[in-house]
Amino acid sequence: xxxxxxxxxxxxxxxxxxxxxxxxxxxxxxxxxxxxxxxxxxxxxxxxxxxxxxxxxxxxxxxxxxxxxxxxxxxxxxxxxxxxxxxxxxxxxxxxxxxxxxxxxxxxxxxxxxxxxxxxxxxxxxxxxxxxxxxxxxxxxxxxxxxxxxxxxxxxxxxxxxxxxxxxxxxxxxxxxxxxxxxxxxxxxxxxxxxxxxxxxxxxxxxxxxxxxxxxxxxxxxxxxxxxxxxxxxxxxxxxxxxxxxxxxxxxxxxxxxxxxxxxxxxxxxxxxxxxxxxxxxxxxxxxxxxxxxxxxxxxxxxxxxxxxxxxxxx
Amino acid sequence: xxxxxxxxxxxxxxxxxxxxxxxxxxxxxxxxxxxxxxxxxxxxxxxxxxxxxxxxxxxxxxxxxxxxxxxxxxxxxxxxxxxxxxxxxxxxxxxxxxxxxxxxxxxxxxxxxxxxxxxxxxxxxxxxxxxxxxxxxxxxxxxxxxxxxxxxxxxxxxxxxxxxxxxxxxxxxxxxxxxxxxxxxxxxxxxxxxxxxxxxxxxxxxxxxxxxxxxxxxxxxxxxxxxxxxxxxxxxxxxxxxxxxxxxxxxxxxxxxxxxxxxxxxxxxxxxxxxxxxxxxxxxxxxxxxxxxxxxxxxxxxxxxxxxxxxxxxx
DNA sequence: ATATCCATGCACAATAGGTGCATGATTGAT
DNA sequence: ATCAATCATGCACCTATTGTGCATGGATAT
Numbered sequence: 244x245x246x247x248x249x250x251x252x253x254x255x256x257x258x259x260x261x262x263x264x265x266x267x268x269x270x271x272x273x274x275x276x277x278x279x280x281x282x283x284x285x286x287x288x289x290x291x292x293x294x295x296x297x298x299x300x301x302x303x304x305x306x307x308x309x310x311x312x313x314x315x316x317x318x319x320x321x322x323x324x325x326x327x328x329x330x331x332x333x334x335x336x337x338x339x340x341x342x343x344x345x346x347x348x349x350x351x352x353x354x355x356x357x358x359x360x361x362x363x364x365x366x367x368x369x370x371x372x373x374x375x376x377x378x379x380x381x382x383x384x385x386x387x388x389x390x391x392x393x394x395x396x397x398x399x400x401x402x403x404x405x406x407x408x409x410x411x412x413x414x415x416x417x418x419x420x421x422x423x424x425x426x427x428x429x430x431x432x433x434x435x436x437x438x439x440x441x442x443x444x445x446x447x448x449x450x451x452x453x454x455x456x457x458x459x460x461x462x463x464x465x466x467x468x469x470x471x472x473x474x475x476x477x478x479x480x481x482x483x484x485x486x487x488x489x490x491x492x493x494x495x496x497x498x499x500x501x502x503x504x505x506x507x508x509x510x511x512x513x514x515x516x517x518x519x520x521x522x523x524x525x526x527x528x529x530x531x532x533x534x535x536x537x538x539x540x541x542x543x544x545x546x547x548x549x550x551x552x553x554x555x556x557x558x
Numbered sequence: 559x560x561x562x563x564x565x566x567x568x569x570x571x572x573x574x575x576x577x578x579x580x581x582x583x584x585x586x587x588x589x590x591x592x593x594x595x596x597x598x599x600x601x602x603x604x605x606x607x608x609x610x611x612x613x614x615x616x617x618x619x620x621x622x623x624x625x626x627x628x629x630x631x632x633x634x635x636x637x638x639x640x641x642x643x644x645x646x647x648x649x650x651x652x653x654x655x656x657x658x659x660x661x662x663x664x665x666x667x668x669x670x671x672x673x674x675x676x677x678x679x680x681x682x683x684x685x686x687x688x689x690x691x692x693x694x695x696x697x698x699x700x701x702x703x704x705x706x707x708x709x710x711x712x713x714x715x716x717x718x719x720x721x722x723x724x725x726x727x728x729x730x731x732x733x734x735x736x737x738x739x740x741x742x743x744x745x746x747x748x749x750x751x752x753x754x755x756x757x758x759x760x761x762x763x764x765x766x767x768x769x770x771x772x773x774x775x776x777x778x779x780x781x782x783x784x785x786x787x788x789x790x791x792x793x794x795x796x797x798x799x800x801x802x803x804x805x806x807x808x809x810x811x812x813x814x815x816x817x818x819x820x821x822x823x824x825x826x827x828x829x830x831x832x833x834x835x836x837x838x839x840x841x842x843x844x845x846x847x848x849x850x851x852x853x854x855x856x857x858x859x860x861x862x863x864x865x866x867x868x869x870x871x872x873x
Numbered sequence: 874a875t876a877t878c879c880a881t882g883c884a885c886a887a888t889a890g891g892t893g894c895a896t897g898a899t900t901g902a903t
Numbered sequence: 904a905t906c907a908a909t910c911a912t913g914c915a916c917c918t919a920t921t922g923t924g925c926a927t928g929g930a931t932a933t
Contacts, residue, residue, distance in 0.1 A: 249566045249606075266880055276923055281881055283921085291564075292653035293645060301879045301930040308649030315641040322637055326630040330608060334623030338607035581911055591892055596912055598890090616899040616910050875933085882927075891918070896911100903906080 248387050249323050253287040254316060256280055257295065259386045261313040265302055272379075273386050317407045317527075324528030331533050337365065341534055342389035344373045344380040348478070348497045352549065353393050353414070353521070357541050361534075368534075384409065384526055391538055395457070396520040410530045412539055415546035416518040418510070419461060419493045422485050425505040436513035437465045444472030444490035446481050454519075458493060461517030482506055495519055497549065521546070563702050564638050568602040569631060571595055572610065574701045576628040580617055587694075587701050632722045632842075639843030646848050652680065656849055657704035659688045659695040663793070663813045664708045664836055667864065668729070672856050676849075683849075699724065699841055706853055710772070711835040725845045727854055730861035731833040733825070734776060734808045737800045740820040751828035752780045759787030759805035761796050769834075773808060776832030797821055810834055812864065836861070 248255060260269040260280070270277040288295050295309035305313065331338065341361065345354040358370045373389055380392035385408060393414065396404075404411060421440065423430050429439065447458045462469050472490045475481040478498045485492050486505040494500070500508050511517065523542055525535055563570060575584040575595070585592040603610050610624035620628065646653065656676065660669040673685045688704055695707035700723060708729065711719075719726060736755065738745050744754065762773045777784050787805045790796040793813045800807050801820040809815070815823050826832065838857055840850055 249569055251564045251566070254564055265878095267878090277879085278881070278883095278924080279922055285881090286921090289654075291642070291645075291651075293649060293651040298880085298929090301877095303880070306649065308645055308651060311648050312641065312645045315644065319634070319637050319641060322634050326627065326634060327606070329630065330606075330623055330627045333626050334608060334621065336606075336608040336623060339604075580909090582909085592910080593893080593912070593914095594891055600912090601890090613898095613911085618911070877930100877932080879930085880928090883925090885923085887920105887922070889918105889920075892916085894914090896913080898910085898912105900909080901907090903904100 249327070250316075250320060251287075253283045253290075254312075255385075255387055256283050257287060257309070258313050258316060258320075259382065260284065261305055261310065262382055262385060264304075272382050272388075274388065320408070320526065321528035324526050325531070326528075328529050328532035328535070332531060337368065338534060339367070340369045340371070341391075341538075342371045342373065342383075343391050343393075343538075344375050344383050344389040345393035346376050346380065346395060347374065348495060348499075352497055353542055353545050356545055357538055360541050361538065364537075365534075381409065381524065384524065387526075390525065390529065391535060392524045393542065394522060394524055395454075396522045408527055409524050410527050411522045411524045412530075414521045414523055414542050415550055416520050417495045417497045419457070419517040419519065420496055421509045421511055422482060422492050422494045422500070423507050423509060424485055424488045424491070425507055426488060427491070427507075429509070430507045432509060434510045434512035437462060437467055437511060437517075438513065440491055441467045441469065443470070445469045446473045446475055446484045446490045446492040447471055448476060448481075449474050457517065457519050461493065464517065465513070493517070497521075564642070565631075565635060566602070568598045568605075569627075570700075570702055571598050572602060572624070573628055573631060573635075574697065575599065576620055576625065577697055577700060579619075587697050587703075589701075589703065635723070635841065636843035639841050640846070641843075643844050643847035643850070647846060652683065653849060654682070655684045655686070656706075656853075657686045657688065657698075658706050658708075658853075659690050659698050659704040660708035661689065661691050661695070661710060663810060664710065667812055668708050668836070668857055668860050671860055672853055675856050676853065679852075680849075696724065696839065699839065702841075705840065705844065706850060707839045708857065709837060709839060710769075711837045723842055724839050725842050726837045726839045727845075729836045729838055729857050730865060731835050732810045732812045734772070734832040734834065735811055736824045736826055737797065737807050737809045737815070738822050738824060739800055739803045739806075740822055741803065742806070742822075744824070745822045747824060749825045749827035752777060752782055752826060752832075753828065755806055756782045756784065758785070760784045761788045761790055761799045761805045761807040762786055763791060763796075764789050772832065772834050776808065779832065780828065808832070812836075 256269060256273055256275070259272050260266070263269055263272060266280050266284075267277050269275075270280045273280065275283070284296060293308050293312070294306055295312065296303045297306050298304075330336070343354050343358060354372055358372050361368060361370050371389075373383060375383060377392075377394035380389070380394050383389045384392055396411070396413075421435055429435050445458075448454045458469075473484055475484055478494065481492050481494070482500065482503045484490065486503055488505075494508065500506060523539055529535055530539075571584060571588055571590070574587050575581070578584055578587060581595050581599075582592050584590075585595045588595065590598070599611060608623050608627070609621055610627065611618045612621050613619075645651070658669050658673060669687055673687050676683060676685050686704075688698060690698060692707075692709035695704070695709050698704045699707055711726070711728075736750055744750055760773075763769045773784075788799055790799055793809065796807050796809070797815065797818045799805065801818055803820075809823065815821060838854055844850055845854075
């Protein structure tokens with residue numbers, strides 16, 4: 244399972260460790276056991292003749308040398324990805340495994356068709372799809388568990404757009420809609436503005452979650468401070484809360500309302516049209532790989548189809 | 559023994575194969591058995607999902623993809639060497655193994671003191687010295703069997719000065735002297751010119767050898783075509799031939815005459831003062847490594863000392 | 874003081890990866 | 904045309920790397 248890389252897997256492990264800081268978390272991300280991670284890092288130090296880790300309290304911490312090595316390895320990894328991509332391209336070769344990662348609705352609406360398409364066109368390609376939140380998707384890319392991730396762009400998160408480890412491609416902007424109880428005075432409207440809903444009790448996710456930052460960003464853009472009344476983790480829960488009349492919420496258009504009772508979805512009008520940007524991310528250098536290129540193409544088509552299927556987007 | 563590299567060792571094996579063309583030779587150079595090389599290359603193709611080799615007669619041959627990958631891997635390797643060197647430098651770490659390679663007189667006069675010096679200053683460093691001819695030294699560098707080679711620069715050979723895999727540093731120019739039988743009419747002279755010896759029967763190495771090209775280069779420089787009477791492989795043999803009055807020869811100043819009877823060594827005068835250039839070669843990127851730097855320093859000192867010990871050099 | 878969390882060492886198990894020999898295919902020489 | 908030489912590869916076997924699971928020990932927070 245762990246033989247897909249040309250760079251020493253122990254260095255990959257070190258990179259994951261540099262990201263998450265503890266041996267246990269590294270083990271979880273890489274799929275090894277904690278003992279294995281510990282042994283790998285010890286071996287790596289022995290082979291390289293470098294001290295990469297120091298005890299720090301009850302954990303371990305990277306030394307300056309370790310940090311240096313990890314940072315420097317960014318270019319090494321992308322160099323390899325580049326080379327592999329070019330070689331695949333030059334010789335129209337087929338790779339055997341392909342890992343995809345994505346988050347909930349993105350995974351459902353974009354990744355599933357992609358995986359199906361790849362399966363049919365490349366019968367002997369082992370496609371694996373992992374559902375994971377955006378932050379974890381980046382970690383999984385670093386850990387080489389997946390090769391492509393479809394995620395919601397996070398502006399203020401730890402992985403910037405210019406991270407030397409990744410390359411990102413915008414797929415589509417998924418507008419946020421308002422969901423109201425059917426009994427709400429504004430429920431019969433076609434559109435609403437956030438200002439009109441400024442005093443409503445809002446339902447959102449817990450602070451620190453992926454969508455919470457989107458939520459606050461939407462309101463700060465129009466200069467309104469919403470009152471957060473309830474918190475939900477799943478869309479379904481949030482919809483149920485709204486249906487029960489507990490408050491109102493924001494729901495990405497890609498998230499299906501199914502046939503929820505007592506809930507209506509309204510597009511947002513006005514200058515601040517909040518949206519979540521959905522992007523595809525790959526390891527830097529791998530973007531020219533034929534499989535990646537094909538996948539991105541399929542994703543773009545899916546994204547375009549999604550936008551076309553919803554002609555009211557330009558409201 | 560073979561765990562010193564951060565790049566997949568199978569890729570290194572492929573690179574060596576690209577150099578020598580047969581599985582057997584690759585096995586000999588890398589230190590594996592032929593079966594192991596075969597299995598490694600098969601595995602590499604499986605893991606990468608690329609066809610790198612094709613059957614060609616009774617052997618195998620690189621495909622276009624294979625060649626592409628090998629060429630592209632040059633920068634990858636040097637990138638890694640660079641990174642490792644920088645990390646070692648940044649954290650004044652010590653590496654555990656260090657392989658040196660060199661050829662006969664160079665090995666004796668430059669490598670041995672270097673190895674001794676490194677041994678004393680780095681007690682727990684495993685220094686290994688391999689005697690090998692220049693071409694093989696380059697192969698051993700590619701195969702990662704050695705880290706530094708002291709060789710005689712070859713102008714027209716397969717490894718040019720600008721090979722992307724190596725970096726070379728000039729250590730010294732070792733002048734070629736003439737050795738004559740003591741009974742020779744010119745034996746009492748202080749110096750001679752090649753023109754004066756144009757009609758002599760010459761003793762040299764077999765065509766195609768390292769020094770044969772030096773030999774011919776020396777004469778073409780002064781526009782003389784020597785008559786090659788005898789061939790010898792070892793310096794000792796050549797000296798014995800000269801001592802027996804069979805002819806005259808060229809001998810690098812670094813090659814000791816010991817106390818050979820009936821043989822005198824004369825410096826060459828005139829415009830064409832032939833010399834063999836002795837250089838140190840390392841894998842590209844590794845030259846900033848502390849150990850390499852220290853070694854090069856020691857070598858330079860040795861080279862300077864050698865030149866000073868022979869004050870007649872500027873004749 | 875006690876509970877908890879984290880890394881690590883150890884016994885054991887799996888497996889990747891090695892060698893040596895036999896085999897088959899191809900080329901060149903007698 | 905036969906035979907020898909050369910080369911790659913498959914197979915049986917073995918080794919040693921590298922994994923897991925559990926127990927241990929140090930460090931912190933309650």
